[in-house]
Amino acid sequence: MSRQIKIFDTTLRDGEQSPGCSMNLSEKIEVARQLETLGVDIIEAGFAIASPGDAAAISTIAHTIKNSTVCSLARCVEKDIDTAWSAVKDAVDPRIHVFLATSPIHMEYKLKMTPEQVLDSVRHHVTYTKKYLDNVEFSAEDATRSDWDFLCRVVDVAIKSGATTINIPDTTGYLTPGEYAELIHYIRDHVEGVDNIILSCHNHNDLGMGVANSLAGIEAGIGQVECTINGIGERAGNASLEEIVMALKTRKDYFDAETRVDSTQIYRSSRMIQTITGVPVAPTKPIIGANAFAHESGIHQHGVLNNKSTYEIMTPESVGIPQNAIVLGKHSGRHAFEARLNDLGYTLSKEKIDKAFEKFKVLADKKKVIKDRDLEALIGVVPVSGPVRYNLKQYVINSGNTISTTAVIKMTKGEEEFERAALSDGPINASFAAINKITGLSIELQDYQLRALTDGQDAQSEAIVKMTIGDNSHDIITGRGISVDIVEASIKAYINGINKYLND
Ligand code: KIV
Ligand code: ZN
Numbered sequence: 001m002s003r004q005i006k007i008f009d010t011t012l013r014d015g016e017q018s019p020g021c022s023m024n025l026s027e028k029i030e031v032a033r034q035l036e037t038l039g040v041d042i043i044e045a046g047f048a049i050a051s052p053g054d055a056a057a058i059s060t061i062a063h064t065i066k067n068s069t070v071c072s073l074a075r076c077v078e079k080d081i082d083t084a085w086s087a088v089k090d091a092v093d094p095r096i097h098v099f100l101a102t103s104p105i106h107m108e109y110k111l112k113m114t115p116e117q118v119l120d121s122v123r124h125h126v127t128y129t130k131k132y133l134d135n136v137e138f139s140a141e142d143a144t145r146s147d148w149d150f151l152c153r154v155v156d157v158a159i160k161s162g163a164t165t166i167n168i169p170d171t172t173g174y175l176t177p178g179e180y181a182e183l184i185h186y187i188r189d190h191v192e193g194v195d196n197i198i199l200s201c202h203n204h205n206d207l208g209m210g211v212a213n214s215l216a217g218i219e220a221g222i223g224q225v226e227c228t229i230n231g232i233g234e235r236a237g238n239a240s241l242e243e244i245v246m247a248l249k250t251r252k253d254y255f256d257a258e259t260r261v262d263s264t265q266i267y268r269s270s271r272m273i274q275t276i277t278g279v280p281v282a283p284t285k286p287i288i289g290a291n292a293f294a295h296e297s298g299i300h301q302h303g304v305l306n307n308k309s310t311y312e313i314m315t316p317e318s319v320g321i322p323q324n325a326i327v328l329g330k331h332s333g334r335h336a337f338e339a340r341l342n343d344l345g346y347t348l349s350k351e352k353i354d355k356a357f358e359k360f361k362v363l364a365d366k367k368k369v370i371k372d373r374d375l376e377a378l379i380g381v382v383p384v385s386g387p388v389r390y391n392l393k394q395y396v397i398n399s400g401n402t403i404s405t406t407a408v409i410k411m412t413k414g415e416e417e418f419e420r421a422a423l424s425d426g427p428i429n430a431s432f433a434a435i436n437k438i439t440g441l442s443i444e445l446q447d448y449q450l451r452a453l454t455d456g457q458d459a460q461s462e463a464i465v466k467m468t469i470g471d472n473s474h475d476i477i478t479g480r481g482i483s484v485d486i487v488e489a490s491i492k493a494y495i496n497g498i499n500k501y502l503n504d
Contacts, residue, residue, distance in 0.1 A: 015232035062091035071095035076125035099139035126161035139167035173206030177216035184220035200224035210239035267320035278464035330364035463493040
């Protein structure tokens with residue numbers, strides 16, 4: 001029988017803490033639900049001590065999720081562990097993940113602790129965590145730049161203190177696959193009792209070896225892999241979940257290992273993270289990039305037409321990429337709309353279907369043919385991050401190449417209606433300036449992207465704005481809007497970001 005590898009997803013912790021990937025409460029819950037459907041074993045839902053918002057999100061996820069373990073990160077600090085416990089305690093299967101750095105550089109310059117103090121702290125804090133629960137993970141941060149014998153002593157102390165999972169992170173993405181495998185073998189050969197716990201890997205991607213190192217870890221006997229959807233995470237990111245899962249599945253003959261993940265949920269999970277964070281993946285990204293299953297050259301197309309396996313080692317269906325696109329139009333009813341969403345794998349609440357269907361009808365008036373990507377875009381904007389505050393009612397732009405642009409924006413907030421005009425050097429800037437006048441918020445635009453979601457002249461455009469508001473200059477808010485009109489998409493994205501800010 002094949003070995004079972006546990007998938008520990010840290011999209012909501014390591015992924016979410018990376019620049020431009022922050023999510024609000026309702027987005028985190030939506031992601032957690034999707035991770036549960038995807039079938040990950042452990043959801044690292046956040047770092048409870050980081051902020052009351054993080055703790056509240058972990059606690060809500062702990063109450064929501066039934067089929068995956070819910071975990072919070074904690075430093076080796078009693079207050080961190082108490083806060084982590086409060087956040088996860090109501091989960092069906094809670095876990096606390098404590099960590100402390102073990103490399104000379106981290107101990108000397110960051111922790112200002114001696115190796116003996118680090119050992120004492122690990123002993124004390126793992127024991128302290130055990131008073132709350134049995135399922136305790138310990139991570140030796142920067143393990144791969146630590147002295148191997150000292151690392152073995154740390155692992156030994158953590159096991160003796162009760163840790164049931166021990167993680168050996170390549171925090172800086174420094175090792176090569178051969179070295180990482182050697183380190184895992186070394187630990188397995190030198191630490192007593194290591195076969196009674198689960199060894200875990202957590203490989204960052206600084207040199208592009210995150211996935212390769214994780215797979216090397218699996219070959220060397222690792223039983224848990226820490227990874228993120230789309231590989232988001234600190235700096236160059238973490239090892240990407242979809243690549244690891246599909247490598248194990250496609251090369252089962254080689255690894256003889258499997259996961260509990262339902263690979264047909266991969267595409268949807270990836271799209272959700274791209275939509276929520278506003279961080280798209282490269283077209284060449286393995287498994288989920290737009291070109292991952294595209295065959296461009298004549299020779300390749302010829303081969304694939306004769307037999308798909310000439311150039312495809314896995315099928316798009318196996319990762320849940322929708323096939324046989326059927327098109328909907330303005331005469332399609334709610335039933336056909338819902339049925340197509342179900343075919344695409346979306347099972348939404350009645351309320352969400354109703355909202356999405358309203359948007360579908362508006363879109364169908366503007367666009368003859370509505371394709372799957374249009375539907376996905378509709379779903380992507382349906383999740384409302386709390387009660388919406390502002391709504392766009394109307395906009396008028398007066399623009400030209402020899403005049404300044406004027407934008408007049410009319411917006412509602414509950415029963416109230418506001419109208420303001422602003423002058424600037426283009427329709428987007430002028431619109432944003434008018435919205436700023438209405439809301440009175442001091443908004444700084446950090447990034448703005450616009451792209452066509454589908455092909456053809458009536459393609460829907462997606463605008464993504466990243467903004468900071470007020471004094472929260474490090475909290476980047478992502479707003480998203482879609483429309484067949486690029487100015488409208490941009491205005492909607494801007495208002496979406498403002499509503500997220502106000503609702504949070
Ligand atoms: O990269 C790292 O070392 C971490 C630990 C907290 C596990 O994220
Ligand atoms: Zn990390």
